[in-house]
Amino acid sequence: MSIFVDENTKVIVQGLTGGQGRFHGLRNRDYGTKVVGGVTPGKGGSDVDGIPVFNTVKEAVAATGATASFVVVPPKFASAAIIEAAEGGITFIVCITEGIPAQDEAITYNRLVEEFPGVRLLGPNCPGIISPGKCNIGITSGDIALAGGPVGIVSRSGTLTYQALYELSQQGIGQTTCVGIGGDPVPGTNFIDCLAAFQADPETLAVMMIGEIGGSEEERAAEWIKANMTKPVVSYIAGVTAPAGRKMGHAGAIISGSKGTAQAKMDALAAAGVHVCLNPTEAGQKMGEIVKAL
Amino acid sequence: MDLFEYQGKQYFARYGIAVSPGDIADTVDQAVEVAERVGYPVVVKAQVKVGGRGKAGGVKLAHDVNEVRLHAGNILGLDIKGHVVHRLWVERSSDIAKEYYASFTLDRQNKTHLGMLSAQGGVEIEVVAEENPDAIAFLAIDPVRGLDVETARRWVNDAELDEAAREQAAELLVHLYECYTKGDCDLAEINPLILTPDNKVHALDAKVTLDENASFRHPEWEEFRADEFEDPREKLAKEKGLNYIGLDGTVGIIANGAGLAMSTLDVVNQVGGTAANFLDIGGGANADVMASALEVINTDPKVKAIFVNIFGGITRVDEVANGVLEALSRVDISTPIVLRLDGTNALEGRAILAPHLNDSLITEPTMLDAARRVVSLANA
Numbered sequence: 231m232s233i234f235v236d237e238n239t240k241v242i243v244q245g246l247t248g249g250q251g252r253f254h255g256l257r258n259r260d261y262g263t264k265v266v267g268g269v270t271p272g273k274g275g276s277d278v279d280g281i282p283v284f285n286t287v288k289e290a291v292a293a294t295g296a297t298a299s300f301v302v303v304p305p306k307f308a309s310a311a312i313i314e315a316a317e318g319g320i321t322f323i324v325c326i327t328e329g330i331p332a333q334d335e336a337i338t339y340n341r342l343v344e345e346f347p348g349v350r351l352l353g354p355n356c357p358g359i360i361s362p363g364k365c366n367i368g369i370t371s372g373d374i375a376l377a378g379g380p381v382g383i384v385s386r387s388g389t390l391t392y393q394a395l396y397e398l399s400q401q402g403i404g405q406t407t408c409v410g411i412g413g414d415p416v417p418g419t420n421f422i423d424c425l426a427a428f429q430a431d432p433e434t435l436a437v438m439m440i441g442e443i444g445g446s447e448e449e450r451a452a453e454w455i456k457a458n459m460t461k462p463v464v465s466y467i468a469g470v471t472a473p474a475g476r477k478m479g480h481a482g483a484i485i486s487g488s489k490g491t492a493q494a495k496m497d498a499l500a501a502a503g504v505h506v507c508l509n510p511t512e513a514g515q516k517m518g519e520i521v522k523a524l
Numbered sequence: 525m526d527l528f529e530y531q532g533k534q535y536f537a538r539y540g541i542a543v544s545p546g547d548i549a550d551t552v553d554q555a556v557e558v559a560e561r562v563g564y565p566v567v568v569k570a571q572v573k574v575g576g577r578g579k580a581g582g583v584k585l586a587h588d589v590n591e592v593r594l595h596a597g598n599i600l601g602l603d604i605k606g607h608v609v610h611r612l613w614v615e616r617s618s619d620i621a622k623e624y625y626a627s628f629t630l631d632r633q634n635k636t637h638l639g640m641l642s643a644q645g646g647v648e649i650e651v652v653a654e655e656n657p658d659a660i661a662f663l664a665i666d667p668v669r670g671l672d673v674e675t676a677r678r679w680v681n682d683a684e685l686d687e688a689a690r691e692q693a694a695e696l697l698v699h700l701y702e703c704y705t706k707g708d709c710d711l712a713e714i715n716p717l718i719l720t721p722d723n724k725v726h727a728l729d730a731k732v733t734l735d736e737n738a739s740f741r742h743p744e745w746e747e748f749r750a751d752e753f754e755d756p757r758e759k760l761a762k763e764k765g766l767n768y769i770g771l772d773g774t775v776g777i778i779a780n781g782a783g784l785a786m787s788t789l790d791v792v793n794q795v796g797g798t799a800a801n802f803l804d805i806g807g808g809a810n811a812d813v814m815a816s817a818l819e820v821i822n823t824d825p826k827v828k829a830i831f832v833n834i835f836g837g838i839t840r841v842d843e844v845a846n847g848v849l850e851a852l853s854r855v856d857i858s859t860p861i862v863l864r865l866d867g868t869n870a871l872e873g874r875a876i877l878a879p880h881l882n883d884s885l886i887t888e889p890t891m892l893d894a895a896r897r898v899v900s901l902a903n904a
Contacts, residue, residue, distance in 0.1 A: 332735050333738065336630060340635065340666055341668055357837050369837040371836060371837065371868045374866070385783075387786075387787075388807065389779070389867075392836075392867050393787070393891070396866060415630055416635050440783070442782070446633055447632075468790060471786075508794060509794060
C-alpha cells in the first residue's frame with residue numbers, strides 16, 4: 231500500500247495553464263497520475279494537452295470527482311488557492327509554492343484546522359508526494375523513484391527528498407510513498423503525521439527520515455518514534471556545518487531553546503533508537519543493510 | 525531582513541507605537557543638528573545590527589553640544605563586534621521609572637503567534653527566560669482571530685506590569701501586534717518598553733525582522749533596503765535573487781534548495797574540505813540565475829574550486845547546464861568547476877555539457893565523488 235495517495239487518486243492542478251503548472255502537471259500525468267482537470271480563473275472551457283480547464287475548483291470537482299489538488303500558483307495567490315481547494319471539496323492539497331509570507335501561512339493553516347478538519351495540506355514549499363508506480367503529485371522527477379516498497383520516505387528538504395529516493399533506487403530498494411513536507415515555518419503536514427501513516431501501512435517496513443536544522447519538529451518526531459514506532463527508522467539531518475543564527479532574533483531563540491541544532495536533533499533521534507547517519511549516501515547504505523535483513 | 529533600530533522605530537511609528545523624538549545622523553554636525561532640534565539631554569546610539577552596543581561604548585548620554593560632538597565623534601567609525609558604525613540615532617533622553625519587555629513572533633511548534641511580555645525588561649530576555657521563566661507572560665494568539673484589546677488587558681495584568689502602565693501598554697501591544705502581522709514581521713520586539721516617571725509608556729528600542737517573502741506587498745521596504753550596509757558579495761547575490769552566506773573556506777558551493785546546499789557543506793566538510801559559502805539558487809532557477817551564481821562566487825578570492833550540486837525537481841538540469849556555459853562565456857572563471865547533476869532533465873543537461881568538459885569543467889556521478897574531487901582540487 232501507499233499513504234495519502236494511490237493509483238485511484240484523481241488530481242486537479244490549480245495553475246495548470248501557467249508555465250510551471252503545465253510542465254509539472256503534464257509530467258505528473260505522463261507518470262500515470264490521474265490528472266483529471268486544471269483550474270485557472272477566466273480560462274474555463276479551454277484545455278491543456280487534452281486536460282479540461284475549469285474556472286473554479288468547485289466546478290472542477292463537480293465535473294471530475296477529484297479529491298486531490300496540486301497548487302502551483304505564485305506566492306501572492308497561493309493562500310487563496312489553498313482555501314478555494316478546501317471549500318471546493320478537495321481533501322488532499324499539495325502546494326509547492328515557494329515564498330509565501332509566513333503571516334499568510336499561519337492564517338491558512340489555522341483556517342484549515344478550524345473550518346476544514348478533514349482536509350490535509352502538504353507543504354507549502356515542498357516537492358510534493360510520490361507513491362511510485364501509482365501517483366506523483368508535485369515536482370519530483372518520477373524516474374528516480376522505484377515502485378514496490380518497502381521503504382517510506384519523509385523529508386523536510388525538497389532536493390534531499392530526491393537524493394533519498396535516488397540513494398535507495400540505486401540499490402534496487404523500492405518505496406511505498408515518498409512525502410516531502412517542506413521546510414517552511416508552518417507546514418500543513420509534519421513528520422509525525424507521516425510517521426504515523428507509515429507505521430499503520432502494512433507494506434511499509436522501514437522509514438527514511440530527512441530533517442534539517444531549525445525549529446524542533448525532528449525532536450518532536452523523535453519523541454513520537456520512541457513511544458509509537460515499531461518499524462526501523464534511518465535519519466539524516468542536514469546542516470551540521472551550516473552557519474548558525476543568521477535569521478533568528480531573540481524571541482525566536484527562546485522558543486527553540488537549545489533545540490534546533492543538527493547535533494541536538496541527531497542526539498534526540500539516536501536516543502529514540504533511530505539509525506542516525508551523517509550524509510545521504512550513508513543513510514542510503516544503512517537502509518540497504520536494514521532492508522536486506524528484513 | 526533585520527532592520528536597524530532607527531528603521532524599526534520608524535516602522536513602529538507608522539503603526540501608532542510611541543517612540544522618542546529623534547532622527548538619524550551620519551556625521552557629527554548632523555548629530556548636533558538633531559540634538560538641538562529634539563532638545564537636551566539626548567542619547568547618541570550606534571546603528572549596528574548586533575547586540576551589546578551599550579557595553580561596547582556605542583550608546584552615550586549627552587547633556588550639551590560639546591558632549592554630543594564628543595560622543596558622536598567617538599561612536600562613528602567604532603567597530604562593534606565586526607560591525608563598523610556608519611550611522612547614529614540621536615533621540616531625546618527619557619526618564620525611566622520601569623523597564624518592560626514585549627515581543628511577537630511565530631511559534632512554529634504550535635503554529636500560532638506567540639506574544640511574550642515581562643515586567644523585567646532592559647536585560648537580555650534569554651537570561652530572564654533561563655533564570656526566572658515565570659517572569660515572562662506567554663500568550664498564544666490564533667492568527668485567524670488576532671489580538672483584541674480585552675485580551676491584551678488581561679495579558680498586561682498577568683505579566684504584572686505596574687498599574688499606571690497597564691492601559692497604555694495594552695493599547696500599545698495591540699498596535700505592536702498589528703505591526704507584526706500587517707507589517708509582515710518575523711519578529712517585532714521592544715526591549716525595553718518603558719514607563720516614565722510621568723506615567724507615559726513608550727518604546728525605547730526596536731528590534732524588527734521583516735519577512736522577505738512579503739516584499740511584494742510592501743513597496744515601502746525599499747528605503748530600508750537602500751540603507752543596508754552589508755557584505756558586498758551578499759549584496760550582489762541578493763540583487764540576483766540568490767540566497768548567499770559567506771564563509772571562510774576554499775570550496776565555493778552552489779546547490780539548489782537549502783537542504784541540499786546544507787548537505788553539500790556537510791559532505792565537503794566530511795571529506796576534508798571547507799566551504800567558502802552557502803549558496804542556494806532556489807527552486808526553478810534558470811540559466812541566468814545559474815550564471816549569476818557562478819559570477820558571485822567568482823568574485824571571492826578565497827575560492828580554489830567550485831562545487832555545483834544540482835538535483836533537479838522544479839529546477840531543470842538542462843537550464844543549469846546552459847547557465848554554466850553562459851557564465852563561462854560571460855566571465856573568466858579562474859577556478860575549476862566540479863558538477864554533479866541529477867533529477868529533472870539530467871540526461872539533457874549532461875549532454876549539453878559533454879562537449880565542453882575538460883580539466884577545469886568536470887562532472888562526477890555522485891555527490892560524494894564530486895565532493896572528494898572538488899576538495900582534492902581545492903587543497904592541491
